[in-house]
Amino acid sequence: EIVMTQSPATLSVSPGERATLSCRASQSISSNLAWYQQKPGQAPRLLIYGASTRATGIPARFSGSGSGTEFTLTISSLQSEDFAVYYCHQYNNWPRTFGQGTKVEIK
Amino acid sequence: EVQLLESGGGLEQPGGSLRLSCAASGFTFSSYGMTWVRQAPGKGLEWVSTISSTGGGSYYADSVKGRFTISRDNSKNTLYLQMNSLRAGDTAVYYCTKGACSGGHCYPGEFWGQGTLVGVSS
Numbered sequence: 001e002i003v004m005t006q007s008p009a010t011l012s013v014s015p016g017e018r019a020t021l022s023c024r025a026s027q028s029i030s031s032n033l034a035w036y037q038q039k040p041g042q043a044p045r046l047l048i049y050g051a052s053t054r055a056t057g058i059p060a061r062f063s064g065s066g067s068g069t070e071f072t073l074t075i076s077s078l079q080s081e082d083f084a085v086y087y088c089h090q091y092n093n094w095p096r097t098f099g100q101g102t103k104v105e106i107k
Numbered sequence: 108e109v110q111l112l113e114s115g116g117g118l119e120q121p122g123g124s125l126r127l128s129c130a131a132s133g134f135t136f137s138s139y140g141m142t143w144v145r146q147a148p149g150k151g152l153e154w155v156s157t158i159s160s161t162g163g164g165s166y167y168a169d170s171v172k173g174r175f176t177i178s179r180d181n182s183k184n185t186l187y188l189q190m191n192s193l194r195a196g197d198t199a200v201y202y203c204t205k206g207a208c209s210g211g212h213c214y215p216g217e218f219w220g221q222g223t224l225v226g227v228s229s
Contacts, residue, residue: 001169034215034216036216038152043219043221044144044152044216046216046217046218046219049207049209049212049217050212055217089154089216091214095154095166095168095169096157096166096215097154098151098152099151
């Protein structure tokens with residue numbers, strides 16, 4: 001099973017600042033990585049697939065990068081609606097696995 | 108508009124069974140792989156099972172293999188999850204999700220339902 005490790009567990013950021021979230025896979029997953037955003041009481045929402053492609057309707061301030069085992073989600077200028085939990089998810093191998101999540105909170 | 112509506116959750120005793128359903132609309136259901144993902148209270152996301160567009164292929168997490176069965180009825184645009192031998196650790200919100208393909212790259216989780224809560228307790 002591929003283990004997905006996200007860091008940090010919690011990220012405290014001021015509105016307007018940049019946020020950088022990391023996700024590491026225990027073995028290569030090529031670019032088969034997605035990022036999801038989840039707000040309290042809501043279902044997750046797809047942000048990024050293929051490691052770097054924004055899903056439909058996702059603002060340009062969200063960007064993904066990386067391949068192989070190291071991946072990054074960057075939010076260029078945090079808006080109030082961006083404070084949430086973010087999960088990475090590999091879909092290269094079975095079983096599929098998620099990272100444990102990074103909570104982005106207001107500093 | 109894509110809609111995924113889960114149902115069938117509830118409270119069940121350990122060892123019992125439940126069948127979850129996910130009614131899909133707004134897209135050609137028979138063309139897409141579908142997945143169940145769960146989330147225990149206060150915890151992260153856990154992939155449970157995926158089924159191919161035709162139903163010919165299915166995959167399971169080790170934690171549910173041999174107890175859960177994923178299936179679909181493309182004539183009814185409905186995804187199912189039959190859950191047997193339920194355990195306390197199966198307590199979670201269960202989400203139905205739709206996959207997608209773009210430019211030859213297929214990926215999961217394009218759309219998610221709102222989830223249905225399953226509780227397992229005596």
